[in-house]
Amino acid sequence: MNALxxxxxxxxxxxxxxxxxxxxxxxxxxxxxxxxxxxxRLDDRHVAITVSGGDKGQLxxxxxxxxxxxxxxxxxxxxxxxxxxxxxxxYRRFAEVGCVLHTHSxxxxxxxxxxxxxxxxxxxxxxxxxxxxxxxxxxxAIELPVLPNSQxxxxxxxxxDALLDRQSMWGYLIDGHGLYAWGRDMAEARxxxxxxxxxxxxxxxxxxxxx
Ligand SMILES: CSC[C@@H](O)[C@@H](O)C(=O)COP(=O)(O)O
Ligand SMILES: [Zn+2]
Numbered sequence: 041m042n043a044l045x046x047x048x049x050x051x052x053x054x055x056x057x058x059x060x061x062x063x064x065x066x067x068x069x070x071x072x073x074x075x076x077x078x079x080x081r082l083d084d085r086h087v088a089i090t091v092s093g094g095d096k097g098q099l100x101x102x103x104x105x106x107x108x109x110x111x112x113x114x115x116x117x118x119x120x121x122x123x124x125x126x127x128x129x130x131y132r133r134f135a136e137v138g139c140v141l142h143t144h145s146x147x148x149x150x151x152x153x154x155x156x157x158x159x160x161x162x163x164x165x166x167x168x169x170x171x172x173x174x175x176x177x178x179x180x181a182i183e184l185p186v187l188p189n190s191q192x193x194x195x196x197x198x199x200x201d202a203l204l205d206r207q208s209m210w211g212y213l214i215d216g217h218g219l220y221a222w223g224r225d226m227a228e229a230r231x232x233x234x235x236x237x238x239x240x241x242x243x244x245x246x247x248x249x250x251x
Pocket of ligand 2: 075076077123142144217218
């Protein structure tokens with residue numbers, strides 16, 4: 041039997057970590073109706089990622105498989121997330137990216153619709169901005185891009201690539217779809233995901249309260 045091209049023990053550990061964190065994220069109601077997908081880097085050529093479909097709130101390590109950085113399944117016949125390319129482009133582009141989290145919360149989806157015409161959400165003056173790697177003060181602003189949605193993943197992935205040329209960032213929205221957030225590891229990606237969702241929720245509340 042051929043040896044696997046990745047570290048099976050590392051996959052085991054990453055799959056367990058993914059399953060635990062994804063179930064917690066799903067418990068917040070951010071993965072309705074089998075939506076959302078999640079991944080972690082294994083090495084410079086392989087990524088552990090959720091298989092396509094299935095209730096992410098019931099995810100176990102068995103629902104994780106391996107793809108290469110071109111998005112091809114490795115040593116399995118299973119089908120990886122329909123949005124695999126959006127994950128692998130990030131890992132390919134930035135050696136420091138260790139984890140990518142994609143969710144469909146109501147805050148994320150409503151904000152993506154509202155700010156799609158502007159192409160971005162400006163988040164400014166919040167203490168929570170310090171949750172993003174590199175930020176040390178509330179007295180700053182970040183712009184969360186909003187991309188048009190597409191069912192053609194290479195098109196979406198190319199849009200992301202073009203964005204990454206212009207700025208350093210930790211996430212983007214897709215119109216009418218949801219949020220992608222990432223970090224150097226699970227803890228950081230999750231902090232970024234939660235901070236984006238919280239800040240989008242604040243902006244939406246303010247829109248309701250302001251005349
Ligand atoms: C159930 S609608 C959501 C999907 O179309 C997709 O956007 C999604 O997030 C989950 O796709 P998946 O293939 O399970 O990774
Ligand atoms: Zn999605």
